Amino acid sequence: MEIVFLRVEIDGRPPTAEALWHPALVNYGHFTALQVRNGRTRGLGLHLARLDAANRELFGAGLDGDLVRERVRHALADDTRDASVRVVAYCPEDRGAVSLLVAVLPPAPPPSGWQSLKPVPYERPVAHVKHVGGFGQLYHRKVAEREGFDDVLLTGPDGTVAEGGVTNIGFFDGSSVLWPDAPSLGGVTMALLEDRLPAAGIGSRRGPVRLADLPAYRSVFVANSRGVAPVGRIGDVTLPVDDDFARTLSEVYESVPWDPI
Template sequence: MPPLIRLEIDGREPTIEELYHPLLVNYGHLTALQVRDGRVQALALHLERLVAATRELFDADLDPALVRGHLRHAVRDVSDASIRINVYQPADELMIVVAVRPPAFPPSTPVSLRSVPYVRPAAHLKHLGSFGQLYFGRLAEREGFDDALLTGPGGEIAESAIHNIGFFDGTAVVWPSAPHLAGIQMLALNPGLEAAGLPVRSAPVHLADVGAYRAAFLTNSIGVVEVRRIDEVALPGDPDFHRLVVSAAAAVPWDAI
């Protein structure tokens, strides 16, 4: 993981005592985003994610304006960065942790995925329980793959360890319907895909189906990357389709913090 530029809790430098809870209690949620020239793509969706997860996990209301203020303070002298905003509740009050790191960029070449029999608990939440993803991701790398592809019973595909995955059947983009996190990039990308004439739908996708698809791609806050292989199945790829997806992702508006 890239080195920290800054870590703030509730808009200020934390004390050692304040760090005990995030270090020792693995219960909370987060959003991850990229800042470019003081702007964030789909910032409203990130804030909505944090508000909804806070209500579900802590039965508490999170003020999105407060989060935005803490983010603005954390990047006050940094124009480009990778950000993680974590939310905890050590006692009766919420704790907002903003970590600032150097900006990240998607791989410049297509990636390969190793399927693993694992689906994240409470998969609709971007929560802190990431042991399974890290464990299987490292195993995949040891076998020569770039990342793990999480699958449920019967080989039903859900998501990669840290991305959503989309498939192209030649006419439409298919997002797997197995339990997964609805990623911000995925949500923000869909309108642009449809505007470009690419229908978008959600449906079950199984490992046995992979060979029937023309192309696949991953999305997260860092960007879009082409998938060249899943297990031993090589995907033909479609350069025109991939250029369209990258273009649609680039067209998502950047909001001032």
């Protein structure tokens, strides 16, 4: 799949070939991904908190949220109001300070229809960090796509469910959503839903989920910055899609306000 970049900046400037050597060759850094519409994004505070926490863990210092916002606004410029934006933090050894790469791409459409997932026994290293080391999940995802699936479902060797390849996954039992408590990335959209589901009369909790438990759930869905989508198949298991729940979940997500960057 061809990736079309509208603009890429490093520390607020167009990158030189020399500036790109480190992020291209050294697989150590972290990032967040935003969908921007009319210069706004959902869950901005959560994105900034994610970057700050990961930066402290990887590089031993916080990351100024105002600086991140300024870099994103600068990369969007005056001519781009809608976009997919990726903010990558890395630290060239010769500088001793964190650099911010901001990539601006065309806006990604929301997911459509139900999703099919291929379960694979793979757990991301340092799963709680949204880091740049994504070879494993990308490899398994491409294999899954060649086999007709939309994405992968990452599991432990015993079938314990963790997360999708680029999503969180939730399991609805008829009264509440169960989010897997296996090591995984705590996504921004997941956090936004967790905070708002109770007001819609739906509980939200964490706990173990196993592939063997799939028939016990009324509906399964995935969530990331592009939105939410029901899951209709995991491996060879066909899953029910609860239209009423899917409608409520979509309404909850659409109620999340857009924050100015």
